[in-house]
Amino acid sequence: MAVHTSGELARRKCLPCEGGVAAIGRSEAQAQLKKLTGWSLAAGGKRIRKEWVVRNFLAGIDFFQKVARLAEDEGHHPDLHLAGYRNVAVEIWTHAIGGLSENDFILAAKIDRLPIKLKSAK
Numbered sequence: 001m002a003v004h005t006s007g008e009l010a011r012r013k014c015l016p017c018e019g020g021v022a023a024i025g026r027s028e029a030q031a032q033l034k035k036l037t038g039w040s041l042a043a044g045g046k047r048i049r050k051e052w053v054v055r056n057f058l059a060g061i062d063f064f065q066k067v068a069r070l071a072e073d074e075g076h077h078p079d080l081h082l083a084g085y086r087n088v089a090v091e092i093w094t095h096a097i098g099g100l101s102e103n104d105f106i107l108a109a110k111i112d113r114l115p116i117k118l119k120s121a122k
Contacts, residue, residue: 001102003031009109014074015102023099032105039108047093048104052116057085059117064088066114074110076103086119 001024004012024032026045033039033048042049054060064080067090071077081089092108094101 001028001032003028003035004105005035006037006109006112009035009106010113012102012106014076014106016075017094017096017101017103019096021097021101023094023097024101029100036105036108037112042091043093046099047091048100048108049089049091050108050111051087051089053119054086054088055117055119057082060086060088063114063116067111070110070114071107074103074107076107078107078111 023046026041029041029045029048033041036048039048039050041047052063054063060082064082067078067080076092076094078090078092081091083089090108090111092104093099094103
């Protein structure tokens with residue numbers, strides 16, 4: 001996989017994946033993550049994850065609704081986590097191959113463009 005900027009990834013569309021292709025390796029994934037802010041490898045390098053602290057519970061739910069609409073449009077669905085009423089996280093991987101594909105980085109770049117109401121610094 002070629003390394004793309006966040007902007008380049010965000011302009012692309014997720015492609016259907018029914019398996020039968022190799023997952024992206026750890027070194028390739030790490031190179032691509034350098035172009036995305038705040039995302040990191042998770043689950044032994046088979047997923048990417050980003051965490052936020054939002055203003056309140058409803059801000060988290062609002063963000064997840066935006067992610068859900070985007071995921072439906074892209075046909076690529078992440079895991080969404082809400083803990084402690086304001087700690088949100090998104091994990092992405094390509095289920096059909098049990099690891100990472102270019103679609104995961106495309107979706108991450110698009111999620112980064114969604115508005116989110118973060119907890120203000122005190």
